[in-house]
Amino acid sequence: MSHATPLRFHAATSAGSLVGSPWQLAPAPAPELRASVIIPAKDEAATIAATLAALAAQVDAHGHPLPPRSFEVLVLANNCQDATACLAREFGACHPGFALHVAETTLPAPEAHVGRARQLLMDEACRRLEQAGQPLGFIASTDADTQVAPTWLAATHAALAAGADAVGGRILMNETAPGCPVRRRQLQDATYQLLHTQLAELLDPLPHDPWPRHHQHFGASLALTAAAYRRVGGLPAVPYLEDEALYQALLHHDLRVRHCSSVRVYTSARRQGRVAVGLSWQLQEWGRLGEQEPMVPHPAGLVTELCLRQQLRALWQQAQAPETLPVALRHLAGAAADYPTFGAFWHWAKMQLNPGEYAVLPLSEAIRELRQVLAALRR
Known part of the structure; x- marks a missing residue:
């Protein structure tokens, strides 16, 4: 078993698009627009209101509400069998100062995956930023089962203003019991990944992504400028791990990705997800293993x-x-x-x-070895 979803990166792209943009009826972007938040949503009626409430409550570093026209939220309810779109629109009606645009689409079978839904959203967000005359404005991706921190947009903007082209935010899980075996495994995996980033800092440091930093650059919290999005040719339309595909494209073009610890979101710990390979899949894999440890790179x-x-x-x-x-x-x-x-x-x-x-090692053994390697390098 692979220990983490990036190692299962699926490189096959979809064929040509079978659907057009679902955003023809969206109003023109405000001239003050600086950030366009995108949310793919499939059967997320239970969580979409909490996701939107967190975005409506965004503040700056001093706790002041962000100017309402400085950011907008695009929700694409795709292939839904529930009231996701209706509930999102109801939220918008109850918050008239909140720039929320909701569209619905039914993607045909070859495109009925999160990669295509997120691509449609990012393409539209990029177009709207450019239409507003803001190529250095940013596209910010999150998920419909995720609540962003109150300063999520402000911290992302600060990291981009400091010179980054893209920002991966720290993704934390909620709804987990302290003694849960899957939770323990998730914390072990995070330890391994963070030790790996420390190793990279010692052996091949990147000036634009210094320590302290983290290891995540996934769809629940991933932002990039419209200019960077155009530079890489947009989001690859892969059936899953589209966020990892975008990250690899950013690296391919030497764009500066910052893994910023002050950018945070809190996402669902559910094991029945909406994608073939993602966090829910990883949690399922850890649960299936039970007490057996996953094997990770030596x-x-x-x-x-x-x-x-x-x-x-x-x-x-x-x-x-x-x-x-x-x-x-x-x-x-x-x-x-x-x-x-x-x-x-x-x-x-x-x-x-x-x-x-x-040779691969059991996760706990690899953590011990990594700590020993780091200690030797620091000496």
């Missing part, structure tokens, strides 16, 4: 990959002469100039290097 493999990445980054940036590279890497030197971005070069180089498979 820390030695993580160290090797991060060291390779750092060396090849220096080569691509011409900060390191090819003859100073390890012999095993010198054959890559001539290709570095063929790639306009390091992200594209690294993607190619990893396929050429194939350093071999490292």
Whole structure:
């Protein structure tokens, strides 16, 4: 079993679109628009009101309400069998100062997945920001079973204003009992991932994403500027893990992704989700394993990959002469100039290097090993 959904990245894209935009009736964006929040919603009648209430309560860093016309919310109720759209519209009617636009669509079978729904939303959000004359305004994605923190938009804007092109927010779970075995496994996995980010900070640090940071860049809290969205060609229309596909596209173009700990959301811990592979799928997998530990990549493999990445980054940036590279890497030197971005070069180089498979370890053992590696590096 793979230990986390990004390792199960599904690269197959959908065929050509079978549906048009469902947003023809939406009013024009306000000239003051700075952020367009998108929410794909399929049978979310039980949670959509709480999701919208959290967005309606957004404040700045000083606790003052955000100007109501500075952001809007787009909800796409797709393939619903319940009253999701009706309840969203009722919320909007009860909050007339809240810029909420609700659309409904029934996606045909080849496109009836969250990747296509989120793509329709992000495409429209980008178009509206550009129509408002705000290419540096941002698209902010969340989910219909998620409540964003009161400063979610303000903290996202601050990270973008500091130089990021995209921001992944910290995604925390609610509705979990302290003694729940799945909850314990989720906390173990988060520990492993955060130790991995500390390892990356030591071996291949990124100036735009310094420690402290986290490891998440998923649809429940992922934002990027309209300009960055255009740069990568939009959201890939994959059936699931579309957020990971977008993240990989951002890296491919050397766009600056900040994993900002002050950007936070709280999402459902349900195990019956709306997507084939996502958080609910991961929780199901952990529950199915019971006391059996998931197997994760060996820390030695993580160290090797991060060291390779750092060396090849220096080569691509011409900060390191090819003859100073390890012999095993010198054959890559001539290709570095063929790639306009390091992200594209690294993607190619990893396929050429194939350093071999490292043994996997049980999660708790890998955590112990990672802590030992980090302690040795710091010494």
